Amino acid sequence: MSRDLVFAYPGDLETRTGGYGYDRRVVAALADLGWNVELISLGDGFPNPNAKQLDDAGRMLSGLADDSLVLIDGLAFGVMGEWAGREAKRLKIMALVHHPLALETGLDGERQQALAAREKAALAQTRGVIVTSHMTATELAANYAVPAERIVVAIPGMDPALLAAGGGDPPLILSIGTLTRRKGHDILISALERLRDLPWTCRIVGSKMLDPGVAAELERQVAQSGLGDRIELAGQIDDTRLEFAKADIFALASRYEGYGMVFAEALAQGLPIVGCAAGAVPDVVPEGAGFLVPPGDPDAFAAALRRLLEEPETRISMADAAAIAGARLPSWRDTAVIISDFMERAS
Structure with a gap:
C-alpha cells in the first residue's frame, strides 16, 4: 500500500502539552519509517469550535483526494462526526485519541453527555482508532462502541535520559502540567500549605495561556498561602x-490522565x-x-509528600524503582512501528 499519510490536528502543533508532544514525535518517527506525512492544521477553537471553525476544518479535509489516508487528532475529531459521516466512504479515516473529550475536568453532566455522543458518532466512521493507554482502549470499547479489534494501544515513547541528581537543600518538588483545572495544581498548592513546617521548594512548570482564568486563580492561591517565596509558577x-x-x-495531582507522559518522563529520570x-x-x-x-484530596497528597520529605530512605528506594521502570519504557520508534503496522492493516 501507499505510505502517504495526512495528519490533521487542531491549533498549533508546537503547543507545549503532552498530547501535542506525542503528535510531534510520532509524526517524526513515522517519517523515519518511510511514511510521507502531510500536516494539516484544522485551526483554532477545538474541542469547542464555533460553526465557522468547524465548517472550515471540514472543508480543508474534504479537499483531499479520494482514498487518502487521514489520521485526525481526537481533540478535533471528537466533534467532527457529521463531516466524518459524509466522507467515510471516500476517505480512509483514522483517529488518534489521547483521552475522550467528555472526561475533561469541569464539564457539567449535560455537556459531558453531548460530547460523548458526538465522539461516539465520529468514532463509528473510522477504520481504526489509535489510543495512548490501555485504560483509554477499555473506555472506548466499553462506552463508545468501538470494537476492540479496531483499537490499537501505542503508549508514548521515551528518550534516553540522565537520572536526576537529587540532593537538593531544601528538596525541590517539581510539577509539570499546563495550568488547567484537570492538572490539579490547586490540590498540590493546598497540600503544600499543610507542609509549611518542612523545608522544601516547589516549581510548577506549565503554560498559563490555555486557561488564563485557572492560571489567575492559582496565582491568587499561592499569594494567599503566604508561600510565594517557596512556590514558583514558572510558566511554559x-x-x-x-x-x-x-x-x-515529582508531584502532579491530575484529576484525570489519558496516559500522563510527564509521569513517564519522571520515571525515566529516576x-x-x-x-x-x-x-x-x-x-x-x-x-x-x-x-x-x-x-x-489535598490531605492525602500532603501525607504522601511528607513521607518522601521526611524519609530519605523511602525517597531513595522509590527513585531507584522509578529508574528501573523508566528504563523499560519503549522508544518513539517502537511507538511509531505499532502505529505504522496498524495503519497498514486497517486501511
Whole structure:
C-alpha cells in the first residue's frame, strides 16, 4: 500500500502539552519509517469550535483526494462526526485519541453527555482508532462502541535520559502540567500549605495561556498561602529535561490522565512520584516508584509528600524503582512501528 499519510490536528502543533508532544514525535518517527506525512492544521477553537471553525476544518479535509489516508487528532475529531459521516466512504479515516473529550475536568453532566455522543458518532466512521493507554482502549470499547479489534494501544515513547541528581537543600518538588483545572495544581498548592513546617521548594512548570482564568486563580492561591517565596509558577518551559535533572520529587495531582507522559518522563529520570490514582496514571506509575492517592484530596497528597520529605530512605528506594521502570519504557520508534503496522492493516 501507499505510505502517504495526512495528519490533521487542531491549533498549533508546537503547543507545549503532552498530547501535542506525542503528535510531534510520532509524526517524526513515522517519517523515519518511510511514511510521507502531510500536516494539516484544522485551526483554532477545538474541542469547542464555533460553526465557522468547524465548517472550515471540514472543508480543508474534504479537499483531499479520494482514498487518502487521514489520521485526525481526537481533540478535533471528537466533534467532527457529521463531516466524518459524509466522507467515510471516500476517505480512509483514522483517529488518534489521547483521552475522550467528555472526561475533561469541569464539564457539567449535560455537556459531558453531548460530547460523548458526538465522539461516539465520529468514532463509528473510522477504520481504526489509535489510543495512548490501555485504560483509554477499555473506555472506548466499553462506552463508545468501538470494537476492540479496531483499537490499537501505542503508549508514548521515551528518550534516553540522565537520572536526576537529587540532593537538593531544601528538596525541590517539581510539577509539570499546563495550568488547567484537570492538572490539579490547586490540590498540590493546598497540600503544600499543610507542609509549611518542612523545608522544601516547589516549581510548577506549565503554560498559563490555555486557561488564563485557572492560571489567575492559582496565582491568587499561592499569594494567599503566604508561600510565594517557596512556590514558583514558572510558566511554559520549552525543554523540561533540565527541570527534571534538578528535582528531588515529582508531584502532579491530575484529576484525570489519558496516559500522563510527564509521569513517564519522571520515571525515566529516576524521580520518586506523588500523583493521583486517576485515569491511566496507575498504569504508568508502578507500585514502589511513588505514592498514588485519591484525586482531589489535598490531605492525602500532603501525607504522601511528607513521607518522601521526611524519609530519605523511602525517597531513595522509590527513585531507584522509578529508574528501573523508566528504563523499560519503549522508544518513539517502537511507538511509531505499532502505529505504522496498524495503519497498514486497517486501511
